[in-house]
Amino acid sequence: MAQRDVRIFGAGPAGASLAYMLKKETKWRIKVYETLQRPGMKPCGWAVPKEVEELVPIPPSAVLTTIRRVRVYLDGLLLYEFDVDGAWGYVVDKPKWLSHLLSGVPVEYRRRTPEFNAPQGSVRVIAVGHSYPKAPKERINAVQSWLRVSSWREVDTIEFWFDKNLVGYYWIFPHTSERVDVGVGGFKTFSELRGLLSSFIKRHPVLSSGEKINEKGASIIASGLERELLNPEPNTYVVGEAAGAVFPLTGEGIRPSIMTSRALANALQRGTSYVDEVDRMGLFFSMKVHRILLEILRKVKPEQRAQVLKTMKGEWVLDFALGKFTRETLRAMLLNAGPYSKALLSIFTSVLQR
Ligand SMILES: Cc1cc2nc3c(=O)[nH]c(=O)nc-3n(C[C@H](O)[C@H](O)[C@H](O)COP(=O)(O)OP(=O)(O)OC[C@H]3O[C@@H](n4cnc5c(N)ncnc54)[C@H](O)[C@@H]3O)c2cc1C
Numbered sequence: 001m002a003q004r005d006v007r008i009f010g011a012g013p014a015g016a017s018l019a020y021m022l023k024k025e026t027k028w029r030i031k032v033y034e035t036l037q038r039p040g041m042k043p044c045g046w047a048v049p050k051e052v053e054e055l056v057p058i059p060p061s062a063v064l065t066t067i068r069r070v071r072v073y074l075d076g077l078l079l080y081e082f083d084v085d086g087a088w089g090y091v092v093d094k095p096k097w098l099s100h101l102l103s104g105v106p107v108e109y110r111r112r113t114p115e116f117n118a119p120q121g122s123v124r125v126i127a128v129g130h131s132y133p134k135a136p137k138e139r140i141n142a143v144q145s146w147l148r149v150s151s152w153r154e155v156d157t158i159e160f161w162f163d164k165n166l167v168g169y170y171w172i173f174p175h176t177s178e179r180v181d182v183g184v185g186g187f188k189t190f191s192e193l194r195g196l197l198s199s200f201i202k203r204h205p206v207l208s209s210g211e212k213i214n215e216k217g218a219s220i221i222a223s224g225l226e227r228e229l230l231n232p233e234p235n236t237y238v239v240g241e242a243a244g245a246v247f248p249l250t251g252e253g254i255r256p257s258i259m260t261s262r263a264l265a266n267a268l269q270r271g272t273s274y275v276d277e278v279d280r281m282g283l284f285f286s287m288k289v290h291r292i293l294l295e296i297l298r299k300v301k302p303e304q305r306a307q308v309l310k311t312m313k314g315e316w317v318l319d320f321a322l323g324k325f326t327r328e329t330l331r332a333m334l335l336n337a338g339p340y341s342k343a344l345l346s347i348f349t350s351v352l353q354r
Pocket of ligand 1: 240
């Protein structure tokens with residue numbers, strides 16, 4: 001059978017996973033272009049929920065820690081603690097994982113390709129993340145530090161620290177008992193976030209004595225997936241964060257990016273529409289709900305923000321964060337959201353009907 005060319009621009013989770021999905025079929029001649037010297041080098045917390053394994057495998061050698069407990073703090077006090085049977089997810093060695101997905105695929109590294117040229121008749125896939133010039137412009141910024149610590153006891157626990165004065169959160173993701181990734185994301189400048197992160201680390205009993213290995217920052221798209229961006233012209237597709245595939249409330253972008261690649265692989269294999277495949281995954285709806293709530297949280301007073309988080313039923317928090325809800329479960333969840341439930345429900349109902 002004659003082979004068809006696929007040019008993938010960007011070797012992040014979206015590009016690498018698409019290459020992995022397509023390389024199983026001999027009909028594709030794949031070529032990947034990546035600006036950096038290795039895949040997975042852009043700033044990222046490397047945490048993924050276990051559901052990502054339904055899309056692509058994670059080899060054991062790429063798992064830094066298996067996450068079995070999730071803690072959520074508000075203004076320094078523990079709000080929720082979730083112990084998960086088995087695993088909630090993983091902190092992965094992203095460069096190792098993506099290299100595994102790309103094994104056997106020709107990749108040209110250190111190749112910046114702003115023109116995204118591809119031979120006539122080939123499939124062109126833009127997977128360059130937030131640097132795509134046509135990507136949505138609404139962003140939050142995030143800054144992260146890797147710290148060497150003498151002994152981190154709970155390597156199976158990730159923590160999210162909310163502060164009512166910040167629309168965003170701090171995270172602590174352990175890599176080993178001696179290396180921890182700490183970061184903060186929100187609607188602030190990079191220099192403000194660096195200051196916030198530095199005070200957060202100083203206040204922490206263990207992190208404060210850690211040694212900083214590196215500090216990096218990058219922006220994250222915060223407006224959700226844009227339907228119009230996915231298939232701008234025949235044979236050209238946009239996957240991952242370049243199309244806005246990041247959950248706006250959490251900044252979780254790895255799994256949704258891979259979901260768009262799964263949708264595109266399905267479309268190319270079945271001859272169906274890419275946009276319809278994405279729609280079937282429910283991503284437009286869940287991202288829209290996240291975006292609305294983020295808009296509300298930006299507008300309300302800090303005390304109201306704290307109240308919304310406090311009154312959300314604990315067992316729903318994780319599913320909601322991951323976008324695992326339907327219209328019915330969302331309605332039930334909002335009805336239980338304490339004093340703001342009626343107001344939230346009416347805003348959601350009117351916006352979702354648009
Ligand atoms: C500080 C921070 C922490 C985060 N933590 C998490 C987390 O813990 N979990 C999570 O799920 N999400 C996290 N995210 C979001 C997540 O990193 C991204 O949403 C996800 O990596 C997007 O995947 P992608 O493949 O679409 O794009 P990217 O990962 O951005 O990959 C795009 C690739 O394209 C390359 N590229 C760019 N321009 C070109 C070009 N012109 N030609 C060729 N190649 C090009 C880039 O070098 C890059 O390797 C975080 C983001 C930040 C900034």
